[in-house]
Amino acid sequence: MAFDYDRFGDAAAAALRSNVAGLDKSIASGLRPPPDMWLSEWTTKFRRFADDDPIPGPWRHSTAPELVEIMDSMSPQDPCEEAAIIKCAQSGGSASAENWIGFISDLAPGPMLFVQATLKAALDWAAEKFWPMVENTPRLNPDRGGTIRAQGTPDGNGSTKSKIRFSRSNGFVLLAGANSAASLRQRTVRYAVEDDLDQFPEDLDGQGSPEVMVDQRLKVWRRQGLSKRLKISTPTIKGTSKIGRAYAVSDRRRFHLKCPQCGSRFVPEWGDVQWPDGKHEQAHLIPPCCGFDHIEHWQKAGMKLPDGWLSDEIDGVKTPRILTEEEFRAARGRMPASVKRGFHLTGIISSFQTWADMAVSFRDAQGDLNKLKTWTNLVHGFEFELKGGTPDYEKLRELREQGWGPRQIVHIPVGPLVITMGVDVQGDGLYLETVGWSENAESWTLDARFLPGPTDVKGEGAWADLDTYARRKIVFPGGRSFGIDQVCVDAGYNTEAAEAFCRAHPNRLAVFGRAGWQLPILGRGENLRYEQQGRRAGQASKKAEDKAFIVGTFGVKLSWYGFLRSTLAAAEAETVGAISASRGRAHFNVDLPDEYFEQITAETIVTETVAGQPRRVWKPLAGRPNHWLDCRVYNTAAHEKLMLDTLTQEDWARLRAERHAPKDGAQAGLFDGPIAPATMPAAAKVEAPRTPPPAPREGGAFIDRTEGWL
Known part of the structure; x- marks a missing residue:
């Protein structure tokens, strides 16, 4: 039987009808499932960059197609529970994590833990990366009714320096440092991002590694099959790199370029990058499939398709480095939707550095193992293998x-x-x-x-x-x-x-x-x-x-x-x-x-x-x-x-x-x-060198006048 609003009078009836309509809308909105949208779709639809950014305007997958599959593995529809991104510097991996956080705040709210090597690094990331994204993306901007709560709201329910709150639920992003056990013990979370993983300590206050502590925070949600975890880092030393270990136990996906000459797919390696003698700034790519001479950097974008990822091993068989297009698509069809994904964003495929830049920095690192290690980790995106023993x-x-x-x-x-x-x-x-x-x-x-x-x-x-x-x-x-x-x-x-x-x-x-x-x-x-007195007593001195x-x-x-x-x-x-x-x-x-x-x-x-x-x-x-x-x-x-x-x-x-x-x-x-005579401690005295100084040469000649010396 219909409710009789009129018995309350015209004004009251109108107010009641309006309230009921609003209530119906709110209930329907609460029951309506979120749109069936993938993270890559959300990103192109909503993510925006400021006019003064290097690539302003909306997010375009054409800039870095290799990031599409990485982002989609973090979508709720995908069975992936954990993804590891081993990468070179400035490859877009961290930007993918930023997009994921925005997506979660909008379509899949829940508690998240964002961990950097230190809490300061996490706070710096929020100030320099996250909040500028919020400001430039209307879907997130609180001033435009977005999904992120503003900082310092009068009601006290806004975001804080270390906690980013979502406006449409009780979801949040808690910023934490891998060097702080307290910040890793605070919450049970559904999502986790571990950024710059190789900078995390091996042991935290005798309580185990930060990775294990993050794992404990995800346990409840993981048991229900609802958790997701993203690990991101440039690698360090082979055999001890944390991101290297995470990638090793994943399905180890490598990105295949498509040859513009013969149409084959191949995984590029550093040996494929060539340059004329002494002209590293003219580096180019020689594809291993057909040996075409040569491919310039500007052609790289056309060689990268969003479907370029392929596991290193499928059905127990190692995937060949070079495949025809038909073989590649068949292998993609056999690749299982694993719960642990691994993506290797190497410098050669990166959209944000040229082969010439890589070759010049490779030249500059020659002869210095520390510089070569830095090049291998940051520019090439690979673990550095320590070789050679102690010099004789x-x-x-x-x-x-x-x-x-x-x-x-x-x-x-x-x-x-x-x-x-x-x-x-x-x-x-x-x-x-x-x-x-x-x-x-x-x-x-x-x-x-x-x-x-x-x-x-x-x-x-x-x-x-x-x-x-x-x-x-x-x-x-x-x-x-x-x-x-x-x-x-x-x-x-x-x-x-x-x-x-x-x-x-x-x-x-x-x-x-x-x-x-x-x-x-x-x-x-x-x-x-550290300050000895006053309000800052016990705190680190700010003097340079x-x-x-x-x-x-x-x-x-x-x-x-x-x-x-x-x-x-x-x-x-x-x-x-x-x-x-x-x-x-x-x-x-x-x-x-x-x-x-x-x-x-x-x-x-x-x-x-x-x-x-x-x-x-x-x-x-x-x-x-x-x-x-x-x-x-x-x-x-x-x-x-x-x-x-x-x-x-x-x-x-x-x-x-x-x-x-x-x-x-x-x-x-x-x-x-x-000067005081050179002496050694009693326990460390040594004999004088056995090699005697040279005898003075006749006439002070630099080279003895001896026959056959040359």
């Missing part, structure tokens, strides 16, 4: 060069143009290494010694001798004298005394060595001091001078060992008349003690297990001190501080003209002024 210190001893050294009555060799010094601080004294540098990171060990004495009191003991040593001038071959250009001192031990020494002269820098494969050679980072200069020791040692191995190879090649110009060529003076060579090769890379996860780290060899290896690390930091790798050939030529200019007067020794 006995063979390195044989490379000591006659005729120069601090205790020889001769001048500094002709090669070095810039002088640095690295200092390792011990309780009973200071180890130092003085190094000369030239182009292409070529180095000369000018001196290595131990200055005994206490190091815990500012300006006293060994510090007084070091100050005298560091202030003396170095005489170059033409006779002109210059001071040491940069000194880097280990301040991790007896910090106040080390900093006091460094404050005495502008060319001195206190540094702190830190383990880690992703740290820069030299960078500002960790706080040294209270930020430590951090030295990434792992990468420096990797480069150094590579330089030593290439030096040995070059020396061997020169015995048969070959000429080598390898980067990082190392020269050693005749006065260096035997122990020096043992110390500069005193560590090796080992695999250790932390919280059940493997990691590759540097460890000292048994019975081998590593003080002069640390000195070389700090010398490399000094090289970085002076930005010597940025100098052009013209810069080096001007520097050579300045420092090698002749000066009247007799040539002095390597260092002017007295």
Whole structure:
């Protein structure tokens, strides 16, 4: 029987009818299922970029077709529960995660955890990536009735700095740091994004890995088959890379390009990128299917189709790298809709870097293992495989060069143009290494010694001798004298005394060595001091001078060992008349003690297990001190501080003209002024080098007048 509204009078009846109509609409809206829309569809329909973005306007799949299938695997209709994206830098993987969050807020609301390596990194991502997306996408913009709640609303139900709320449900995105156990324990969630996964710690406060903790947050929803998880990262070291492990246990999909010449599908590899001799900026692709010469970068977009992904193995059979179009489509038809997907976004297929850019950066990384590792991880998008053992210190001893050294009555060799010094601080004294540098990171060990004495009191003991040593001038071959250009001192031990020494002269820098494969050679980072009083008591100081200069020791040692191995190879090649110009060529003076060579090769890379996860780290060899290896690390930091790798050939030529200019007067020794005699701790004394200095040549000739010397 119809409800009698009229008995309430005309005005009340009209109000009741209006309220009931609104209620009917709300109930219907609540019961209506969301549109059957895939994430890739939602993205093209709603995602927008600002006018000042590199690619403004609506999202276009034509820019990066390889992202379509990745995004669709995160749609509710797809059975995928977990996807791992191993990628090069700037490949669109993180943008896909941003689109997924927007889609969830609109069509599949639920609780989500977004994890970065640190909470600060997560907050920076929100400020720099997420909120600009919200502002430029009307479907999300709260000012336009979008699905994201604004920050700081008067009712207190808006988004906050660390929690992004959805407007149409109780869904949210909780921002968390992989270094904070508390932020990973707060909620049971349906969705999770782990961004920059390889930067997560192996163990968090003794509670296991952050990945395991995220897994526990998803358990309830996963049991119902409703959870989804996205892992994204550039890789690091092969065998210990977290994203590499996640990709390895997935269906390992690789992207196939379509050849514009023969129509075949193929997985591009770095060997397919070619360039004329010495012209890396002209790099192009030679397809392995037909060998057509050649494909330019501008053709890459037409070679990428959205259906290009194919599992590395289907039905237990490895998928060939090259397939005809018919074979490719048949393989796609056999590929199961797995619950664990893996996508490899390599630099070669990326829409956001050219093959020429890759080739130029590949050229620039040659001869330096640390740079090559960075290129492999960030530009190529692959794990870096550590190869080679510890350089042979006995063979390195044989490379000591006659005729120069601090205790020889001769001048500094002709090669070095810039002088640095690295200092390792011990309780009973200071180890130092003085190094000369030239182009292409070529180095000369000018001196290595131990200055005994206490190091815990500012300006006293060994510090007084070091100050005298560091202030003396170095005489170059033409006779002109210059001071040491940069000194880097280990301040991790007896910090106040080390900093006091460094404050005495502008060319001195206190540094702190830190383990880690992703740290820069030299960078500002960790706080040294904390506020002692006031409202900020206990908080880190905001003063720039209270930020430590951090030295990434792992990468420096990797480069150094590579330089030593290439030096040995070059020396061997020169015995048969070959000429080598390898980067990082190392020269050693005749006065260096035997122990020096043992110390500069005193560590090796080992695999250790932390919280059940493997990691590759540097460890000292048994019975081998590593003080002069640390000195070389700090010398490399000094090289970085002076930005010597940025100098052009013209810069080096001007520097050579300045420092090698002749000066009247007799040539002095390597260092002017007295210095405490070089001594070693009692437990570390070594014999003098066995190789005697060369006898003076008749008439001072550079080469003996001996028949048949050439």
